[in-house]
Amino acid sequence: MSGTAGTAPAAPRQGAAIADPVLRADGLDAGYLPGINILNNCSLEAGKGELVGIIGPNGAGKSTLLKSLFGLVNIRKGSVTLNGRDVTALKTNQLVREGVGFVPQTNNVFPSLSIEENLQMGLFLRPKQFAERIEEMWELFPMLADRRRQLAGSLSGGERQSVAMARALMMQPSVLLLDEPSAGLSPVRQDETFIRTRQINQTGVTIIMVEQNARRCLQICDRAYVLDQGTNAYEGPGRELANDPRVIELYLGTLAADVEGKARAAAQDAD
Numbered sequence: 001m002s003g004t005a006g007t008a009p010a011a012p013r014q015g016a017a018i019a020d021p022v023l024r025a026d027g028l029d030a031g032y033l034p035g036i037n038i039l040n041n042c043s044l045e046a047g048k049g050e051l052v053g054i055i056g057p058n059g060a061g062k063s064t065l066l067k068s069l070f071g072l073v074n075i076r077k078g079s080v081t082l083n084g085r086d087v088t089a090l091k092t093n094q095l096v097r098e099g100v101g102f103v104p105q106t107n108n109v110f111p112s113l114s115i116e117e118n119l120q121m122g123l124f125l126r127p128k129q130f131a132e133r134i135e136e137m138w139e140l141f142p143m144l145a146d147r148r149r150q151l152a153g154s155l156s157g158g159e160r161q162s163v164a165m166a167r168a169l170m171m172q173p174s175v176l177l178l179d180e181p182s183a184g185l186s187p188v189r190q191d192e193t194f195i196r197t198r199q200i201n202q203t204g205v206t207i208i209m210v211e212q213n214a215r216r217c218l219q220i221c222d223r224a225y226v227l228d229q230g231t232n233a234y235e236g237p238g239r240e241l242a243n244d245p246r247v248i249e250l251y252l253g254t255l256a257a258d259v260e261g262k263a264r265a266a267a268q269d270a271d
Helices: 062-069 092-098 115-121 127-140 157-169 187-201 214-220 238-242 245-270
Strands: 023-031 039-046 051-055 074-082 100-103 175-179 206-210 223-228 231-237
Touching: 023 062, 039 051, 039 062, 039 074, 039 206, 039 231, 051 062, 051 187, 051 214, 062 074, 062 175, 062 206, 092 100, 100 157, 115 127, 115 157, 127 157, 157 175, 157 187, 187 206, 187 214, 214 238, 214 245, 223 238, 223 245, 231 238, 231 245, 238 245
Parallel strands: 051 206, 051 223, 100 175, 175 206
Antiparallel strands: 023 039, 023 074, 223 231
């Protein structure tokens, strides 16, 4: 896969190793088609309670990395461990049982079901805990509680994102994977989504977030990875990367232009 303006990534800038990471991906090669890798020797670590961002140009492999962590993409080389246990070969339903939640970018709600029914689907593996968990979700997402009987298909993009997050949280995951949660949202809804993400993280949930709004992502995350051409280009504390001249030159300018264009289009749609 190509990088920004055809520029090959520089040698990875390594961050400090995480002691006892909750989730670790080590040297992943992965892809969708036989013989074609999207990820090439890609690695990532997330510590307990961390908010970890993943940014990079279009086609860099960001979403593929997230899907590989959730068992949706074939891992051909490397390993994924969760709390020290190898989970590389586990299927998605097994990963959910082990404490991993995933919120996809699109098609992330059941449109013909109500908000409450969507959340119920998130706890189908532990139905006896529904009454307790649903009350906790209403506290975290009060705007959903007031409209619990409304069909999810009638909601706005930002509201659907909230439903998808709440459903993923019903199983009390220790790790939550978010795939571009602000994509397609107006600037106001983007801010709300980032605030909500940080609030969820502050409850103790480790979050790994792929995000198109690179600058905003780097502002709120503890650490971040910059991917290019399916491999690690840079990694380190979010705010350090946001002020790194090399990262700014190669990535943030182009990504910011893309985000601004999409945000303007979303705002026009909202009008």
